[in-house]
Amino acid sequence: MPGPGPTIADIARAAEVSTATVSHALNGTGRLGEGTRRRVRETAASLGYGVRRGPRTRTLGIAVTTYAGSAWDYAGVAYFSRLLTAATSAAHARGYALTTLPADRGAEPLWHTLAVDGMLLLDSPDGDAVLRALRARGLPVVFDGRPAAPLPGDVWVDNDHAATTAAVLDHLAASGARRIALHAGYGREHYTGAVTAAHARWCAERGRPALVVPFDPEDAAGHAFDAAFAAPGRPDAVYCVYDPGGRQVLAAAARHGIRTPGDLLLVCASEDPAYGSHEPAVTTVTLHPERIAVTAVSALVTLIESGQAESPGQYTVPTGLRVRASSLPPDMY
Structure with a gap:
């Protein structure tokens, strides 16, 4: 049988701090410098603190780590909401519970001690502190979205974003767009x-300028587009990568007297059904989060129960383009 694992005293000795400092660092309490807190947690992880040493819990964890540390409600975003619901059903069907981690900094101690058999990480960024902690604990991980630096044996579920982007841009060009x-x-x-x-x-392949307008989740009025919409040679189409983007573009266009779709074509990557009932109805790209969730849960359970991935690398889920009035020429809507 495995031993009981390192104690707080063991971590204190290795990190050369007091046991009180270790307790504060692991629990997110006290007035510690960020460097000390991070060093203690990394020491704890390297010693195997929090590693599961008993029978399986039959629990999976799930977290969105793109902006880990920021208190944002990813469950309120249509893509993540639909994925979480499907992942919960898929986990239950395999006999596992599913624990959803919050994104705010107060949840950080959970990354080091959470009692789960494996984790689903969504949109893991470069330098992901959550992933670093999970790898140190030796927990199985499956990703929604390609990790920044995948290791041999890693599994991720994703769409073909290059092919999808090209298809969207080709659709807009076929509708008459010249500057997207x-x-x-x-x-x-x-x-x-x-x-x-x-x-x-x-854009480079067609000799067209590549205009990227920065997205800001707080920019409900779409002020990021003010300069582009007021300039000569303004864009005649926009592809929005994030769910709120379509609403921001429509708000900016209305403010500038630009008609959609008469003057401006629009496509938004979103799972929000409200885009379909908008006037005009907005063309959307679906990433099929339910299929991603089921595939990711299945891969994670296989990894947990067999100790290895059935097929390491990317599992690709196709996207879909739901064409509506916002991306069609006037004579077609």
């Missing part, structure tokens, strides 16, 4: 980088 702006550039996860690179490549 990309509304992106906020996250550090693979999705944002892949779409931005695909947009730049598509």
Whole structure:
């Protein structure tokens, strides 16, 4: 039988701090410098503190780590809401519970001590502190979205973002667009980088300028578009990478007297059904989060129960383009 594992006293000796400092660092309490808190937690992880040493809990964890440390409600975003619901059902069907971790900094101690058999990480960015803690504990991990630096044996479920971006831009061009702006550039996860690179490549291949308008989740009025919409040669189409982007573009266009779709074509990557009932109805890209969730849960359970991935690398889920009035020429809607 395995031993009981390291104690707080063991961690204190290894980190050369007091046991009180270790307790504060692991529980997110006390007035510690961020460097000390991080060093203690990394020492604890390296010693195997919090590693499961008994029978399986039959519990999976799930977290969105793109902006880990920020108190944002990812469950309120249509994509993540639908994925969480499907992942819960898929976990229950395999006999596992599913624990959803909050994104705010107060949840950080959980990353080191959470009693789960494995974790689903969504949109893991470069330098992901959550992933670092999980790897140190030896917990199985499956990713939604390609991790920044995958290791041999890693498994991730994703869409083909390059092909999807090219298909969206081809659709807008076929509807008459000549200068297509990309509304992106906020996250550090693979999705944002892949779409931005695909947009730049598509524009370069056709000798067109690659205009990227920065996304800000707090910019409900779409002020990021003010300069572009007021300038000569303004964009005649926009592809929004994030769910709120379509609403921001429509708000900015209305303020500038730009008609959609008469003057401006629009496509938004979103799972929000409200886009379909908007006037005009907005063309959306679905990433099929339910399929991603079921595939990811199945891969994680296999990894937990067999000790190895059935097929390491990417499991690709196709996307879908739901064409509506916002991306069609006037004579087609």
